[in-house]
Amino acid sequence: MKDFPYKNKSSEVYFFSYGRLALYAALKAMAIKPGENVLLPAYICNSVLSPFNALDIKVKYYLIDEKLNANIASIKQQIDDRTRAILVVNYFGFPQKLDEIKMICRERKLVCIEDNAHGFLSAESGQLLGTRGDIGILSFRKTISVPNGAALLINDATKLAEKIKPFIYKKTIDDEIRFFLRAVKIMFGKLAVPSQKIYREDPPEEENNFHKYMKQISFLTAKLYDKAELGRLARQKRERYSQLLKNIDRERAKPIFSDLPDGVVPMSLCVWVNGDREKYIRDTCVELGTRTYPWPSLPLDVQDKFADQMMLYKNLVCFPV
Numbered sequence: 001m002k003d004f005p006y007k008n009k010s011s012e013v014y015f016f017s018y019g020r021l022a023l024y025a026a027l028k029a030m031a032i033k034p035g036e037n038v039l040l041p042a043y044i045c046n047s048v049l050s051p052f053n054a055l056d057i058k059v060k061y062y063l064i065d066e067k068l069n070a071n072i073a074s075i076k077q078q079i080d081d082r083t084r085a086i087l088v089v090n091y092f093g094f095p096q097k098l099d100e101i102k103m104i105c106r107e108r109k110l111v112c113i114e115d116n117a118h119g120f121l122s123a124e125s126g127q128l129l130g131t132r133g134d135i136g137i138l139s140f141r142k143t144i145s146v147p148n149g150a151a152l153l154i155n156d157a158t159k160l161a162e163k164i165k166p167f168i169y170k171k172t173i174d175d176e177i178r179f180f181l182r183a184v185k186i187m188f189g190k191l192a193v194p195s196q197k198i199y200r201e202d203p204p205e206e207e208n209n210f211h212k213y214m215k216q217i218s219f220l221t222a223k224l225y226d227k228a229e230l231g232r233l234a235r236q237k238r239e240r241y242s243q244l245l246k247n248i249d250r251e252r253a254k255p256i257f258s259d260l261p262d263g264v265v266p267m268s269l270c271v272w273v274n275g276d277r278e279k280y281i282r283d284t285c286v287e288l289g290t291r292t293y294p295w296p297s298l299p300l301d302v303q304d305k306f307a308d309q310m311m312l313y314k315n316l317v318c319f320p321v
């Protein structure tokens with residue numbers, strides 16, 4: 001892939017089909033032992049859990065507030081002497097505040113994993129997100145139209161016990177087929193219609209179906225990537241974000257990030273909805289002529305342990321930009 005901007009900034013870049021596979025490779029290279037754990041934000045999609053489950057690594061959750069900032073007190077509370085790493089998420093392409101978390105990692109000798117699956121091309125003060133932690137995860141398939149595509153950034157190899165091993169995964173064309181079907185749906189305007197069942201409680205398999213995703217990066221990904229005009233794509237996303245921000249009815253929904261700092265390339269505009277989320281989705285899809293989606297499908301464990309956070313977590317709606 002030419003002009004992959006992270007190649008200059010980061011010490012090592014490894015390509016994968018999915019972000020969860022990149023995370024799996026990183027966890028393997030960290031050689032985490034049974035009984036050790038990694039901290040994850042409680043506001044997380046259940047697919048992130050799948051590599052942990054596949055490797056039988058324990059996870060512990062810390063809280064996230066309504067601005068999607070990590071709660072530092074909760075992180076400190078969750079760390080124990082078997083913790084090996086803290087994973088932080090740049091939600092929807094917006095930078096998570098990392099300074100304090102990196103300091104905790106330094107003091108406690110933990111690996112800081114910057115999950116930047118949502119923020120391909122996004123930067124803070126000129127530094128690309130994903131390059132700020134010891135390890136970075138990208139899932140550029142969410143930003144560029146490709147059948148699949150993700151990367152693992154090793155920014156500090158000294159934190160790994162073993163080298164990243166090349167993986168030989170099976171070759172399938174499932175993702176290419178899905179990609180073409182989606183293109184056809186877009187052509188016929190089908191994706192503009194909100195789906196019938198708006199809040200999808202993903203079956204728990206999503207947390208355990210990791211092996212389904214162990215496949216090679218698509219042969220089409222590099223070709224499509226090389227054709228994409230990254231600068232234009234980033235500008236378009238910023239423009240669409242600003243436009244949507246202007247059109248959101250603030251009485252009914254509150255944008256989480258109501259500013260768009262320089263360098264940020266957003267994946268979606270997200271709002272907290274006052275009242276009935278499903279009605280809001282139905283109405284705004286029609287009013288704004290856009291698709292929306294709820295995020296995330298929370299892990300079942302989070303749904304059980306953080307019952308009081310659920311009202312907040314379940315009231316978010318995303319508009320892709």
Ligand SMILES: Cc1ncc(COP(=O)(O)O)c(C=O)c1O
Binds near residue numbers: 019021047115139150
């Ligand atoms: C925050 C976050 N990290 C990682 C992933 C995993 O990326 P992928 O779907 O490419 O495996 C996702 C997927 O949605 C995600 O939302």
